[in-house]
Amino acid sequence: xxxxxxxxxxxxxxxxxxxxxxxxxxxxxxxxxxxxxxxxxxxxxxxxxxxxxxxxxxxxxxxxxxxxxxxxxxxxxxxxxxxxxxxxxxxxxxxxxxxxxxxxxxxxxxxxxxxxxxxxxxxxxxxxxxxxxxxxxxxxxxxxxxxxxxxxxxxxxxxxxxxxxxxxxxxxxxxxxxxxxxxxxxxxxxxxxxxxxxxxxxxxxxxxxxxxxx
Amino acid sequence: xxxxxxxxxxxxxxxxxxxxxxxxxxxxxxxxxxxxxxxxxxxxxxxxxxxxxxxxxxxxxxxxxxxxxxxxxxxxxxxxxxxxxxxxxxxxxxxxxxxxxxxxxxxxxxxxxxxxxxxxxxxxxxxxxxxxxxxxxxxxxxxxxxxxxxxxxxxxxxxxxxxxxxxxxxxxxxxxxxxxxxxxxxxxxxxxxxxxxxxxxxxxxxxxxxxxxxxxxxxxxxxxxxxxxxxxxxxx
Numbered sequence: 001x002x003x004x005x006x007x008x009x010x011x012x013x014x015x016x017x018x019x020x021x022x023x024x025x026x027x028x029x030x031x032x033x034x035x036x037x038x039x040x041x042x043x044x045x046x047x048x049x050x051x052x053x054x055x056x057x058x059x060x061x062x063x064x065x066x067x068x069x070x071x072x073x074x075x076x077x078x079x080x081x082x083x084x085x086x087x088x089x090x091x092x093x094x095x096x097x098x099x100x101x102x103x104x105x106x107x108x109x110x111x112x113x114x115x116x117x118x119x120x121x122x123x124x125x126x127x128x129x130x131x132x133x134x135x136x137x138x139x140x141x142x143x144x145x146x147x148x149x150x151x152x153x154x155x156x157x158x159x160x161x162x163x164x165x166x167x168x169x170x171x172x173x174x175x176x177x178x179x180x181x182x183x184x185x186x187x188x189x190x191x192x193x194x195x196x197x198x199x200x201x202x203x204x205x206x207x208x209x210x211x212x213x214x
Numbered sequence: 215x216x217x218x219x220x221x222x223x224x225x226x227x228x229x230x231x232x233x234x235x236x237x238x239x240x241x242x243x244x245x246x247x248x249x250x251x252x253x254x255x256x257x258x259x260x261x262x263x264x265x266x267x268x269x270x271x272x273x274x275x276x277x278x279x280x281x282x283x284x285x286x287x288x289x290x291x292x293x294x295x296x297x298x299x300x301x302x303x304x305x306x307x308x309x310x311x312x313x314x315x316x317x318x319x320x321x322x323x324x325x326x327x328x329x330x331x332x333x334x335x336x337x338x339x340x341x342x343x344x345x346x347x348x349x350x351x352x353x354x355x356x357x358x359x360x361x362x363x364x365x366x367x368x369x370x371x372x373x374x375x376x377x378x379x380x381x382x383x384x385x386x387x388x389x390x391x392x393x394x395x396x397x398x399x400x401x402x403x404x405x406x407x408x409x410x411x412x413x414x415x416x417x418x419x420x421x422x423x424x425x426x427x428x429x430x431x432x433x434x435x436x437x438x439x440x441x442x443x444x445x446x447x448x449x450x
Contacts, residue, residue, distance in 0.1 A: 017259065017406070035439075036406070041368065043404045047439035147259065185259040185406045190434045208434040214410075 017186025019148030019177050020050055020061035022118035022128045024141050025169035028197035029126040031118050032173035033061055034148065034181050035189035046189045055080050057196060058096045058119030063146035065112040072103045072113060093119040097129035097137055105135030116143050120196050148180030148187035155179055166195065174206065178213040231283040231334045233257055235268055236408050237369035238279045238338045239397050242347045242362040242383050243390035246418030247340040249277060250394035253427050254409035255284050261409065269415035271422045273298045276312040276341035277415050281366040282354070283334035290319065290333060312341025312348040316358065324356025336366035342417045368405040373397035387416060399430050
């Protein structure tokens with residue numbers, strides 16, 4: 001047994017050990033995420049924004065390696081922008097999801113990335129696509145991801161309802177993310193919420209003192 | 215001290231910790247020594263146990279805290295508590311001093327290190343004896359260091375600068391406590407395995423005082439945090 005190995009610190013790559021969540025409600029969808037980016041035990045960024053812009057009504061939530069997911073999101077943002085320019089109208093959420101999927105699937109042996117693509121389009125309304133590690137694409141009404149999600153599967157299964165109102169969905173996401181942050185050492189800080197509807201995007205910053213579970 | 219695991223040569227004790235306690239910070243002040251620790255025990259990356267009071271009083275004038283494997287900490291508390299009890303057998307009214315505890319722990323840790331079966335702990339022992347303050351760090355290998363200030367874990371990286379700038383060995387108890395609180399604020403922001411509820415305990419001429427757990431205030435509502443790079447990409 002290598003004695004020195006157990007006791008020396010190892011450098012860990014920067015990841016978004018994280019809690020991310022998206023829920024469709026009657027009229028739009030709510031996205032929520034914590035704000036901690038960790039490098040092993042060190043908090044590299046305590047106020048990160050894990051809700052990445054892909055297009056005017058399409059967002060992605062990143063978990064896994066921060067470097068991998070940021071780069072992929074950058075490429076997909078570019079492709080979707082070019083595509084939307086040619087299309088002349090809002091792109092489909094499924095299109096963005098498929099572009100993410102191509103990266104995650106073709107490079108599955110080199111990447112550590114799991115992404116939730118969430119947005120609204122005029123063709124099918126609010127949609128959520130979960131893209132786990134291997135590159136599969138699964139459409140869902142609600143999705144949770146990141147290391148913190150393991151702690152709230154029970155909570156979410158018990159409390160999710162179809163066709164919630166905006167207030168119900170917001171409270172659901174806020175409490176679920178708060179509960180995950182309460183127990184997951186790799187999640188923490190403040191909560192960022194985003195409400196995506198046909199007409200607008202609304203960002204919300206939940207200060208640490210307003211997080212419901214501490 | 216015979217640990218049952220050492221009777222069987224195959225068994226190893228703590229090669230990788232399971233339940234771990236967080237950083238410990240201890241400062242000497244004019245008239246005593248104060249220790250601070252948070253109230254969290256982590257199970258890997260999970261914040262499993264959030265109300266753990268980790269400041270152990272091992273004798274009338276000595277307190278002991280450690281970071282690392284929590285079960286090893288509990289075992290050491292048992293071993294240290296035995297020392298004073300067995301000293302009663304001499305019936306001479308002599309009680310072990312804080313330094314005796316520190317020395318004992320250093321010898322014990324070194325012995326286990328030599329058997330490649332360490333107590334997975336960074337230990338802090340603080341006390342007040344014969345008008346003198348005592349503060350020592352004993353690490354996983356049995357290295358013994360007496361000092362006026364001691365930090366373990368992540369606090370060694372983040373808090374030494376704060377301590378250097380805001381503390382001196384003749385400050386008041388309240389000043390020392392405030393420095394410790396500031397250190398734990400930084401730790402809560404930057405250590406994944408830290409919690410913002412901390413507990414302070416101090417030893418002075420009157421003896422040991424362990425306070426109730428308290429929450430430290432951290433600031434998160436900076437404008438820069440609210441409006442971050444991603445915002446600028448929104449075209450609305």
